[in-house]
Amino acid sequence: MKQNLLGAIYLSLAASMWGGMYVISKYVLDFVPPLTLVWLRYIIAFVVLFAILKWLERKNENRAPIQKRDWFLLVWIGFIGYFASIALQFIGTKLSDAHTGSLITSATPAFIVFFARFLLKEKLTLRKICSVTLATIGVMTVIGWNINVGTYFWGSIILVGAAVTWALLSVYVKIASERFSSLTITTYAVLFALIFTTPFMLWELQSKDITYESSYVILGVLYLGIVSTAAAFFLWNKGLELMDAGIGSLFFFFQPLVGSFLGWLLLHEKLTFHFFIGGALILAGVLIVTLPTKSVENE
Known part of the structure; x- marks a missing residue:
């Protein structure tokens, strides 16, 4: 119970940080090109994570070395999640619109539950199915039900790819956590994502410039x-380490909820009645699957 509670806190914080990310990104992207911004995020994150990792490793002399086969797993996590998924989300949103992107990528938890069933052998219980369904309806209620899949066909297909690849990331992080700490996984996965992103960042800077008109950009x-x-990547990975991936996936839904709230608080965007109804459904879905039950058979 204590482990599930900690996992829930970590995952809630991570999703909330990503929700706040959109408010900040909306401002910064007026001055920094998108792929360059991703690269800057990764280089800063890697420096911070690597410094903490090395400091902790000096205190722990009994740490297990990383084997050759383990490096392939870390490369795969960095590629599939922090590079491919983010890139597909950028491209898909550009070929469609932000609303369509938000709605399609909200299918990510369903994909996580699916992959967790076959790759991690997690049980597909009635509670999980009901929770994911209820929370998904909640997200659709918050974002709105209008979606232009027909108008943005290729963009929608690419956004599905973004949802699938992030789901695979979450499952493979769970696999890697059996051998490494969440900090080790996050640090090296971000490093490899940085390497994969670098050529595209250099290509982007050939035609676009970075401008610093105020200290707020920095x-x-x-x-x-x-x-x-x-922080958010580490907390997400740590949370998945402590919980079943299928259960942890539900906390992904806090992202649009927090993003909408901060948009109202900081950008003066309107909150409709749908926000509160959808938020209640998301919270209900999370509570159904995280609260303890008297008997396993009840699931």
Whole structure:
């Protein structure tokens, strides 16, 4: 119970940080090109994570070395999740719109439950199915039900790819956590994502410039690198280490909820009645699957 509670806290914090990321990104992207911003996020996150990792390793002399086969797993996590998924989300959103992107990527928890069933052999219980369904309806209620899949066909297909690859990341992080700490996984996965992103960042800078008109741009980049990347990625991985991936996936739904709330608080965006109804459904879905039951058979 204590482990599940800690996992829930870590995952809630990570999703909340990503929700806040969109408010900051909306401002910073007016001055920094998107792929360059991703690269800056990763280089800052890697420096922070690597410094902490090495400091902790000096205190722990009995740590297990990383084997050759383990490096392939870390490369795969960095590629599939922190590079491919983020890139597909950028491309898919560009070929569609932000609303369509938000709605399609909200299917990520369902994909996590699916992959966890076959790759991790996690049980597909009635509670999980009901929770994911209820929370998904909640997200659709918050975001709105209008979606232009027909108008943005290729963009929608690519966004499905973004949801699938992030789901695979979450499952493979769970696999890697059996051998490594969440800090080790996050640090080296971010490093490999940084390597994969570098050529595209250099290509982007051939036609686009970075402008610094105020210190808020620098502060925004630092926030995205330290909080939304280093801290959030670590907390998400740590939370998945402590919980079943299928259960942990539900906390992904806090992202649009927090993003909408901060958009209202900081950007003066309107909150409709649908926000509160959808938020209640998301919270209900999370509570159904995380609260303890008297008997396993009840699941």
